[in-house]
Amino acid sequence: MTNAIEVEGLGKRYRLGEGLASGTLRDAVSDGVARALRRGGRSRDEAADVWALRDVDLAVPQGASLGIVGRNGAGKSTLLKVLARITEPTVGVSRTRGAVGSLLEVGTGFHPELTGRENVFLNAAVLGMPRAVVAARLDDIVDFSGIGRFLDTPVKRYSSGMYLRLAFAVAAHVDADVLLVDEVLAVGDAEFQRRCLGRMEDLGRSGRTVVFISHNLDAVLRLCSTALWLDGGRVRGVGRTADVVDDYLREATPDAGRRSFAEDPDSPVSLLGIDVREADGGSAGRLRREEPFVVEVDLGVRERVPGLDLAVSVETLNGVRLLDEALSDTAQSGPGPLAGPGRHRVSLTLPPLLMPGEYLVNVWAGTTYETLVWEHGAARLRLEGSHQARPDRLLAAQGVWTVTAAAPR
Amino acid sequence: MSPSAWVENRPTAGRRALDWREVWRYRELVAFLALRDIRVRYKQAAFGMLWALAQPLAGLLVFTLVFDRLAGVPSDGVPYPLFVLVGMTFWTLFSGGLSAATASLVANSSLVTKVYFPRVAAPLASVLPRLVDLSVTLVLLALLLAVTGTLPGPQVLLLPLVVLWAVGLAFGVGLTLATVQVRFRDAHHALTLMVQLWLYASPVAYPSSLVPAEWRWAYALNPVAGLLDSARWVLLDTRPPAAPVLVSLAVTGLLLVLGVRVFAAGERRFADVI
CATH class of the missing domain: 2.70.50.60 (abc- transporter (atp binding component) like domain)
Known part of the structure; x- marks a missing residue:
């Protein structure tokens, strides 16, 4: 089977302070002066470096679905960003085959002043869908979202639920060979989440390669055949989802009991x-x-x-x-x-x-x-374990159900 | 692109160039981003597109009052209001495009950090809406020309080239400043000041013929000088721009090349530092 994704010796280093977007020219000038005064000029403070990813190797066959688990800050999102080419690795290489759709957040590029329809086209363009394809799928997208007659209303008048449903509807209709999905299922009500999961299962069955990050281990178990466990930027485990998730849970849960x-x-x-x-x-x-x-x-x-x-x-x-x-x-x-x-x-x-x-x-x-x-x-x-798609309840009483044929009363 | 081709992401070694063919593949995104900016700008604005006239008209009034009535500045033999309106029209096209291009990456930071697209699409898309403003102003200008009976010569056919020059200049300088602004938000403040000074350093409210002959070549180092002289020649049939216009063109070319270089070098790190 051919691979859709290959990653070799991948590492991504961030310098602390960078990316905080608070950098001002004054800081840069004073840093530059300080560095010039130091001997050697180029000697950088190694302690200020953080490796978000280190020595990551990975191969995902075409049509497979890979779940990525790990604590916050383990490098999961960084890995997706490198796969999507949003950011460049510091060392190593990642390769993808075919069109890549990155769903790192729902509604990327949505603008509140634009109508639902305008946002669908804009968002789809952002996700790399040709206009003609969107036009052909508009009815499906609208149906999936349940927005109906609000399609031509500016989305700033939408409830947050409607907004998310429309945004996800567009994302769910992205047609890419490789789909990178980051925790988008964390939105919406239980019913909507269920539909999203179903949609992702369909995509997997139709031969798309899906990489999926979620803290919802239940969803990872259901959707992904293989899983990757990242810890501190390194691969801790890769293999059958059930095994990896088991290992991850055993370690992730501290012995506070x-x-x-x-x-x-x-x-x-x-x-x-x-x-x-x-x-x-x-x-x-x-x-x-x-x-x-x-x-x-x-x-x-x-x-x-x-x-x-x-x-x-x-x-x-x-x-x-x-x-x-x-x-x-x-x-x-x-x-x-x-x-x-x-x-x-x-x-x-x-x-x-x-x-x-x-x-x-x-x-x-x-x-x-x-x-x-x-x-x-x-x-x-x-x-x-599984909350069985009803995350809002606190107790499950395992009540006893029976179904029998009923005579009319 | 065949579906079986590998797309690689590896550290950049050496200098990078922009992939213009890829930009072409993303032309729909550029169009939608430009369309978004146009729609958003005029939504819920009672006067809509008429606001495009605000800046040129305000310049027209102020400059006519101060430079024409009070200071008696010459205007190359055309009515001063027309002279300054052409100046303001192209100045606004340039400075507006420059501001928009500079802000384009930061304004689209959610796109930059969440999806892949050729980054140059953002500044490119941000200068396009200025053409809508331009066409509104040009309609007003055409009316004024008709009313005053000032007819442009056959060189009016070169108008698209002058427009391209203004947009290209805004884009080129904007690429550099947008790259700087990703890292340093100071660029925004610096730009405001720069645009203000640049306006008076350019022949918007006065003719470049006021500059002493021996300084004309140096003055043309400001590319806007050659741009505005050309625009007036094209639209108002003033004296054709003299040889120093070549200096302005060359500087524009250099700024464009510099912008593309700087942008290409910074591009891969935008998502990390924005």
């Missing part, structure tokens, strides 16, 4: 440690949304506290409490084993209710009358 605490000398009860992990004992710190997980709390009790109870609550990062489970809920009446002195390990297993995302796990211990331990954010919980 396990913490130890010092004993509190002033309290009869102290939180000593917490561990959040998958119920089947999977690797700590990396939790899959669809697996039950266990919160394990180590509690030190120095003297007997009658009626001692323990509660674990889970809340979102913006403070919405989703769960609050107490040991007493399961109601073993009488003095439980927790009340006696010693070091106790209490574990709570929770079903897979929560959607992917980050949560705080809080620990409370005390009696009906007083709070003895309150550790807000004792652990951080990060769930990975």
Whole structure:
């Protein structure tokens, strides 16, 4: 199979301070003078250099779809910009075969004063589509966007949703052999995102080569057969998407799920440690949304506290409490084993209710009358996986559905 | 371009040239960018295109009052208002095109950083809308000529060449300044000052015949001098431009070559520093 993209020994160096666009002539003159005064004149401060990409090698076969994952600043966008020839590499070479369409942002070149129709043509020209092709596809584009009768209204009167839909509709109809897509799916409502993903799947099936950057690993898994993991400008992994994404997640999620605490000398009860992990004992710190997980709390009790109870609550990062489970809920009446002195390990297993995302796990211990331990954010919980195209919900209850033939009522 | 051809992106070694064939392939983009600028400029403006007349007419009024009525500056044997209107028309074409070309990259910075296109399309597209302004002013000028009975000679057929000269000069200087402005926003302030001084250094409100004969050659180093002398000869049938006009033409050529060189050298780094 022939390649559509080849990259060899690619490196891109930025000098710090450059690209901040704040450069004034005065700075340049004073820098120049300072450099001239230094011995050798040309000796540059190496520390001011940042390699956004280093030693990147890559080959993408025609018709393949490659997902690029990595943290912010890992060099993902820089790689796309080099592939698109927006910027030049410092060393190495990148090659592309055929027409390249770069969708690094939606609505590049859109002007608020122009009408929807005018912007469609302008934006399409920017993306390299001939006017005749756009004219032939205008109906499709308008249908896809759902703009309808607002086509001849200046886009400054559009809602931001309409604006984005029109912009994406144009992008989705770009006909290029190689498509470079950067996080454009992060816009629009869930329904629109679903259509965009579908459109990209179509493109992939029709033999286009697609390179796709997204923080939405779900989308990467769905769209891309292979994936590339960039870390600090270097390639950390490349191969089957599922493997690369797995490796990336394992590393990207810090082990904040396990913490130890010092004993509190002033309290009869102290939180000593917490561990959040998958119920089947999977690797700590990396939790899959669809697996039950266990919160394990180590509690030190120095003297007997009658009626001692323990509660674990889970809340979102913006403070919405989703769960609050107490040991007493399961109601073993009488003095439980927790009340006696010693070091106790209490574990709570929770079903897979929560959607992917980050949560705080809080620990409370005390009696009906007083709070003895309150550790807000004792652990951080990060769930990975698919939100199944419904990113707005917080819980998935896995309710039971049945469908049967119904007689008329 | 055959679909199987590799397009390479590698570090530039040595000097670069602009790929004009590629610019031609992107001609639709140039046209759409120019069209956008025209539409945007006159949208929601009650007087629309009439604003194109504002600057030449304001110059006409002020200069007629000051240079003609107060100072009694000669005007090469044509009515002073006509003399200054031609001067202002071509000066506006040049200075407007220059300002637009200088600002073109920064004004289109989202394009420069998000898509690939031959960068020279931006300054190229930005000078084109000036031709719309020019044609509006030329209509007014034609009316005035008809009213005053001043008829241009057969050399009026050279008008497109004079227009091309003005646009080429604006484009050439604009290429250099646009490259500078990508890196240093100072270029904008410097340009404002430069245009202001340049106006008085050029024979807009006074004839170049006021310059002492032994200085004519030096004066023609300002390419606008030769440009305006030619424009007046073409439209008002004044004395044909003398030999120093060649100096103006040569300087224009040099500025154009310099602009293309500077632009080509800076082009590949625009997206990094803009």
